[in-house]
Amino acid sequence: MHQTFDAALGINLLHVNQDGADQNRTQFDQWGIRCLNLMSSPGAGKTALLEQTLAALTPEIKIAVIEGDMTTELDADRLRRYGVPVIAINTGRSCHLDSKMVAGGIHRLAHEHNPAEFDLVLVENVGNLVCPAEFEVGEHAKVALLSITEGEDKPLKYPLMFQEADCLLITKMDLAPHLDFDLEQLVANVRQMNPRADILPVSAKTGAGLEHWFGWVRSHLHQSVNSALAIAP
Amino acid sequence: MHQTFDAALGINLLHVNQDGADQNRTQFDQWGIRCLNLMSSPGAGKTALLEQTLAALTPEIKIAVIEGDMTTELDADRLRRYGVPVIAINTGRSCHLDSKMVAGGIHRLAHEHNPAEFDLVLVENVGNLVCPAEFEVGEHAKVALLSITEGEDKPLKYPLMFQEADCLLITKMDLAPHLDFDLEQLVANVRQMNPRADILPVSAKTGAGLEHWFGWVRSHLHQSVNSALAIAP
Numbered sequence: 001m002h003q004t005f006d007a008a009l010g011i012n013l014l015h016v017n018q019d020g021a022d023q024n025r026t027q028f029d030q031w032g033i034r035c036l037n038l039m040s041s042p043g044a045g046k047t048a049l050l051e052q053t054l055a056a057l058t059p060e061i062k063i064a065v066i067e068g069d070m071t072t073e074l075d076a077d078r079l080r081r082y083g084v085p086v087i088a089i090n091t092g093r094s095c096h097l098d099s100k101m102v103a104g105g106i107h108r109l110a111h112e113h114n115p116a117e118f119d120l121v122l123v124e125n126v127g128n129l130v131c132p133a134e135f136e137v138g139e140h141a142k143v144a145l146l147s148i149t150e151g152e153d154k155p156l157k158y159p160l161m162f163q164e165a166d167c168l169l170i171t172k173m174d175l176a177p178h179l180d181f182d183l184e185q186l187v188a189n190v191r192q193m194n195p196r197a198d199i200l201p202v203s204a205k206t207g208a209g210l211e212h213w214f215g216w217v218r219s220h221l222h223q224s225v226n227s228a229l230a231i232a233p
Numbered sequence: 234m235h236q237t238f239d240a241a242l243g244i245n246l247l248h249v250n251q252d253g254a255d256q257n258r259t260q261f262d263q264w265g266i267r268c269l270n271l272m273s274s275p276g277a278g279k280t281a282l283l284e285q286t287l288a289a290l291t292p293e294i295k296i297a298v299i300e301g302d303m304t305t306e307l308d309a310d311r312l313r314r315y316g317v318p319v320i321a322i323n324t325g326r327s328c329h330l331d332s333k334m335v336a337g338g339i340h341r342l343a344h345e346h347n348p349a350e351f352d353l354v355l356v357e358n359v360g361n362l363v364c365p366a367e368f369e370v371g372e373h374a375k376v377a378l379l380s381i382t383e384g385e386d387k388p389l390k391y392p393l394m395f396q397e398a399d400c401l402l403i404t405k406m407d408l409a410p411h412l413d414f415d416l417e418q419l420v421a422n423v424r425q426m427n428p429r430a431d432i433l434p435v436s437a438k439t440g441a442g443l444e445h446w447f448g449w450v451r452s453h454l455h456q457s458v459n460s461a462l463a464i465a466p
Contacts, residue, residue, distance in 0.1 A: 041274045042362045042391060043383025070363070072389050093393065095328070095363035127391070128363055129275045130303070130328035149382040149405065150276025156305050158275060158360070160326065172382065178411050 017135050020099030024138025027106060028121065034221055035121045037139035039161060042127030044147040045171040047075045048204035049213070050122060054082035056214055057120075061221065064113070066105040066123045068097040075124065085113055095131045097123065102137040119221060129154070133161040141166040141220060144197075148172050148179060152186040155193050162193040167200065167216055174203040250368050253332030257371025260339060261354065267454055268354045270372035272394060275360030277380040278404040280308045281437035282446070283355060287315035289447055290353075294454065297346070299338040299356045301330040308357065318346055328364045330356065335370040352454060362387070366394040374399040374453060377430075381405050381412060385419040388426050395426040400433065400449055407436040 028035050038046050054063060064085040067076040076088035087105040091097060102123065109115055123139060125132040133142075144165035146154055149172060155162040162168065168190060170183070187199055198216060202209035261268050271279050287296060297318040300309040309321035320338040324330065335356065342348055356372060358365040366375075377398035379387055382405060388395040395401065401423060403416070420432055431449060435442035 041276065041360070041383075042387055043274065043380075069390055071392055072386075074386050074390060093367075095361075126363070127274070128328075128361060130359070130361055131364065134326075147276070147382065149380065149408070150274075153305075153307050154275055157302055157307060159304055175382070175408065175411060178408060
């Protein structure tokens, strides 16, 4: 947990962050954009998943990416090859994106493009299984990734990320034959923390399971359309 | 980066942490103990490395472990099987150990044992490639682990951990045949951040490279003996 109360200013920094997240979400809603926040440990495969996602879905879904990294634009450059706008945010020493940083990303997106043209903004958070789960950025859903090389015990040891996730992607399934890995045990551990998250085993390398992930993204967008219809006059 | 300045108290929290770390180190020195701080992403293999280390070195080196986890004593229980004292610290929502938590661990060690009997305290930090690097706990050296499944780009993207490390263990080398992994590129990326760290590729599963790690630990202890002799009257 971070220092969350600034006594001099008399403000709770998590509340300030939450207010900013709500403003970002309202802005996305006004433009008809859905936003997903992708979070995981370093190297669990967020960027590899995004590469496959952009390659498969850009013909049908208009996507922009907000790419958070402490330093470098290495990941942003990987994703720019897919012809979508990629807004790179360097967090410096910060171990997570916060709503103010993402508001800056939204501002840049709106400055360089017509934001109402987009259907989906994918936010790739800093690689960290702890802190990003505490800081909402304005997303409509949280997507956590856990690679099978990290071990079945991680949902028990890092509970907040797994409690917060709407969708959990179990990545690098292609490595299963080379590991002592127990998928049932991992799923049971996730369920102790979160009975409702969708759990999708995938491999960005072989493509296994990715159709289920693409289907999850599509249904998430359709939920948006349906709820928009539901509140229409 | 965490909120590091408490304006109401007028104190820099990193300075307070550093003072506490210096006190812990002085205490270790008085007891003739060397302390290593092991840090990595979740699932990079800190506990597996410690299991092998305890199995190999406890006959010759008297070791205690301070085990940091947000929740659970799963890792502590794994290590207790090796017959060494394991002080478990649950950090709650905190994403790293700090010097105050480790001071509490030292206090418990001294309460339950004669601390002067020990040669080495191994601290296993919370799995996080970012925040633990900012908070010294009183260690004499920092040991970072990076598993080869995390990718060669991580030293560039998470620079502080790699800048701070005295020893970098490249773990899970047994998986190299199943990955597109370039050891030379990883080492080159580490060297951009840190020209002096010892870099040791290992596999806790096959045992490959572990003798070099055990040798590193032994030479670290001998440095301690030598410097103790050097300042003797």
